[in-house]
Amino acid sequence: MVSARRISRYVGIGLGILLLGIVAFTTWYTVDESEQAVIATFGAVDEGVAEPGLHFKLPWPIQKVQKLSKETFSLQFGYKEKDGEIKEFPKDTKMITGDENIVLADMVVQWKITNPEKYLYNSEEPKKILYNATSASLRSIIGSSKIDDALTSGKAEIEGQVRDLLSDLVDSYDIGVSILSVKLQDVELPNEEVRKAFTNVTDARETMNTKINEANKYRNKRTKEAEGEKDAIISTAQGDKAARIESARGDVAIFNSLYNEYKNAPDITKQRLILETIDQVLPNAQIYIMKDDGNTMKYLPIQPAQKQKETQAVPPVQKEGSGQNE
Template identity: 20%
Template structure:
């Protein structure tokens, strides 16, 4: 019985090995290249279970289908149009677009493909940075540079079966020997811009102040003109009132004006008036106006009398 089972087990094992060698599985994250006698017969990019001839008639090579990254740990030293050296650190996102062409070019060696792409990226980076200034690379045209590098690398990478998805500049630094001079120049540039802005602000302030003073002068002049006009109207109305009062009773008007003059002349106890008592100024001190029944009392100023003070 054992003599019968042993050959059957051997045959079953051989058949199992042949069956296993004739099947292969393709996963979602990979390509499968089926080779026949060293030549690529088929490229499979859909996941599933597939069959092939047993080795050495056919064999399968797998390639990564996922998005891959090239991230160089050492920054590249690149010179700008101003002959200033920059340390630029970039990374690239790429994937295999044509598995057959990729394998023919690199033999399925991912490290070789990355080295080739790094060299292409270095050349494209030099071409974009060498014709730009430090200010352009660090701020003004950084996005433009990344787009140029991606387009240039994509053209060259397409010929080897690689698709470049994105290129980014992670870090841009100055080399130590020029950092201090660059910082001083940047500081001077910022100061120049600040002074320019201050000058513009001062000029604008002067313009605003001049405009405000002009408007003030116009308003004051207009107000003064209105005030003079109102004063003129008031004086005219007062003159008319005085004229009407004078026409009604001329003697009373003279008497009233004399009283106003007396009040203005003797408003302070220390006021001294040196004048002859017989002058017309003291007319109403000596004479009674028409219609008065008693003489007007004569005011006595303090101090020496006008008569004694006269020469």
């Protein structure tokens, strides 16, 4: 039989080996580049470790290491996507807008762990707290927004307001996470009839805006044309004004010149003006130079003599192929 002493010795050796194994395997740990770690001594956090590589600590159960990821997590609010299948939670997404309309809104929140100690020990379920804070933030912002903004062009502004409010809530809860971004996925009306009616209203509004833009474009075009015509009329009037002024100055200069000549030789100037006026009024009148010595009036027929001279000056026309004049 094996003695009790030998048994106790084997038990002691086994316990020693087990203790050495625990010490050997629990006094070191590695941290990957995508990880961060927290060291707790008898349950109290000593420090956080973010440097990748091999690290040493006191053996278990004196010190314990908990590792967390540095990656960016996605919180899917109102739905869950798994293996290509989407499961919706309409109770979470149904909410009332500021103008008392019902919409279904779901979103994705990008977040990461920035303080591992607070994430592990400040709350029991930090993910659930984050989900509830997301619901409260989204409902608060949607509840103060109009349905048109939630369904159309106001989504970006709503996302920014939700992000700011959610960040403030998370900071106040102090759960060691930070919000990176929020993105509205789908904002829909509760049923097909309501969606169709809203679509008709939206189409009518778009048509109205299109007509207004076309009218403004036509108004601007006509305004530019009218301004161009106005500028052309003003320019023509200014040119006519300048021409009239220069013409008046020319007339004044001519009058002054005639006046000076009249002062030097009034009779000659008067006779010349009369003749020039007759020539302007009666351009085809025949002019005779006459001298009256009494009962018999004699005149010098200049016009017939001039015509006869012009007739004699015309050369004779020759026939083709003949050397004689016609």
